[in-house]
Amino acid sequence: MEWAKLTGPQLERAREQAGGLAVLPLGSLERHAGHLPCGTDGLYITALTTQAADVEPAVVLPTLFYTHVHEMRNNVGAVSFSGRKMMELAELLMDEIARNGFRKIALVNGHGGNRFWINQLMMDLCGAGKEYAPFVVRLGADEQVEKLREATVREAHAGEMETSTALHVFGEFVDRSAVPPDHQAGAPKPVPKVPAYTPIEWYSWYPEAYAGDALYATAEKGRIAFESAVKRLATVYAEIKANTSVLEHIERFNREKHHGG
Numbered sequence: 339m340e341w342a343k344l345t346g347p348q349l350e351r352a353r354e355q356a357g358g359l360a361v362l363p364l365g366s367l368e369r370h371a372g373h374l375p376c377g378t379d380g381l382y383i384t385a386l387t388t389q390a391a392d393v394e395p396a397v398v399l400p401t402l403f404y405t406h407v408h409e410m411r412n413n414v415g416a417v418s419f420s421g422r423k424m425m426e427l428a429e430l431l432m433d434e435i436a437r438n439g440f441r442k443i444a445l446v447n448g449h450g451g452n453r454f455w456i457n458q459l460m461m462d463l464c465g466a467g468k469e470y471a472p473f474v475v476r477l478g479a480d481e482q483v484e485k486l487r488e489a490t491v492r493e494a495h496a497g498e499m500e501t502s503t504a505l506h507v508f509g510e511f512v513d514r515s516a517v518p519p520d521h522q523a524g525a526p527k528p529v530p531k532v533p534a535y536t537p538i539e540w541y542s543w544y545p546e547a548y549a550g551d552a553l554y555a556t557a558e559k560g561r562i563a564f565e566s567a568v569k570r571l572a573t574v575y576a577e578i579k580a581n582t583s584v585l586e587h588i589e590r591f592n593r594e595k596h597h598g599g
Contacts, residue, residue: 339352339355339356339388339391339392339395339396339397339398340388340391340397340398340400341360341397341398341399341400342399342400344397349397349438350439352395352397353397353438353439353440355395356391356395356396356397356579357395357442357579358439358440358441358442358579359395359396359397359440359442359443359444359575359578359579360396360397360398360399360435360438360440360442360443360444361387361391361396361397361398361399361443361444361446361575362399362402362428362431362432362435362443362444362445362446363380363383363384363386363387363398363399363401363402363446363448364383364401364402364405364428364445364446364447364448364449364452364456365377365379365380365381365382365383365384365401365402365403365405365448365449366379366380366403366404366405366407366448366449366451366452367380367403367404367405367407367415367416367417368407368410368413368415368416368417368418368547369410369413369414369415369416369546369547370495370496370500370547370548371495371496371516371517371518371524371546371547371548371552372513372516372517372518372546372548373496373501373512373513373514373515373516373517373552374496374500374501374504374511374512374513375504375508375511375512376415376416377403378496378500378504379448379449380401380402380403380448380449381504381507381508381511382448382500382503382504382507382508383401383446383447383448383449384401385507385508385564386446386448386564386567386568386571387401387446387571389568390568390571390572390575391572391575393568393569393572393575394572394573394575394576394579395575396444396575396579397440399431399435401448402427402428402431403417404417404418404419404424405418405419405424405449405451405452405455406418406419406420406421406424406451406452406454406455407449407451409451409537409538409540409541410547412541412545413546413547421454421455421458424452424455425455425458425459425462428445428456428459429459429462429463432468432470432472433468435470436468436469436470440470441469441470441471441585442470442471442473442578442579442581442584442585443470443471443472443473444472444473444474444475444574444575444578445472445473445474445475446475446571447474447475447476450494450495456474457474460472460474464591465591465592465595467592468588468592470585471581471584471585471588473578473584475571475574477567477570477571477574480563480566480567480570482562482566483499483562483563483566486499486502486559486562486563487499487554488554489521489550489551489553489554490521490551491521491522491524491525491549491550491551492525492526492549492550493524493549493550493551494544494549494550495544495547495548495549495550496524496547496548496549496550496552497524497548497549497550497551497552497555498550498551498552498553498554498555498559499550499555499559499560499563500550500552501517501550501552501555501560502555502556502557502558502559502560502563503560503563503564504555504560505555505556505557505560506557506558506560506561506563506564507560507564509557517552517553517555518548518552518553519553521551521553522551523548523551524544524548524549524550524551524552526543526544526549527542527543527544527545529542529543
């Protein structure tokens with residue numbers, strides 16, 4: 339069910355098997371501390387979306403590794419576009435996916451920072467006259483997986499569970515010897531509190547792109563977390579395929595916007 343590996347006729351058959359659902363995985367290229375590969379987010383979301391499609395058919399496009407990661411430009415490894423360019427690129431990709439006959443397109447995000455421009459894109463697409471329905475998939479926290487955590491340092495990047503899933507999914511690319519030996523190494527740096535959000539906030543707290551405690555990471559934790567995520571994402575695929583209201587409301591809104599109801 340991977341678009342890039344299908345012939346034209348095979349893609350047509352896969353589209354029907356998938357109920358017209360295409361999946362666009364979103365990742366990033368950026369430093370993940372010193373022990374995880376720069377493509378961690380993209381590698382993870384590629385494996386997750388394709389394995390979920392093995393459970394519940396959906397046509398999965400090649401992962402979009404490039405995104406907005408300006409806050410990571412202080413470290414080697416980041417390839418960053420503007421948020422505006424990312425919105426334009428994602429919309430163009432979805433338009434092309436729809437031109438190939440897909441009426442439902444799920445954006446499945448593997449990089450936390452993508453949520454900013456994705457949300458703006460969804461707002462912009464309201465009333466844009468599209469003949470397809472875009473869905474942003476948010477799996478949210480898994481209570482059973484949360485119980486696996488042992489670290490006391492808050493995880494936000496390259497910590498215990500992200501490193502655990504990396505060990506399970508693409509362990510050959512993980513350098514465990516580079517995990518900082520100090521359990522507090524991934525704690526936010528002590529900087530003066532500011533009662534507002536600033537463009538330098540992330541860098542100020544985590545200048546080395548490490549937020550958490552990867553010393554507690556294990557491949558077994560990663561297996562449990564990943565398999566749980568695959569099942570949950572497959573369920574989301576099925577629910578999106580069964581949904582009819584989103585397309586109906588998009589079509590209705592497109593009609594009504596021209597004359598205010």
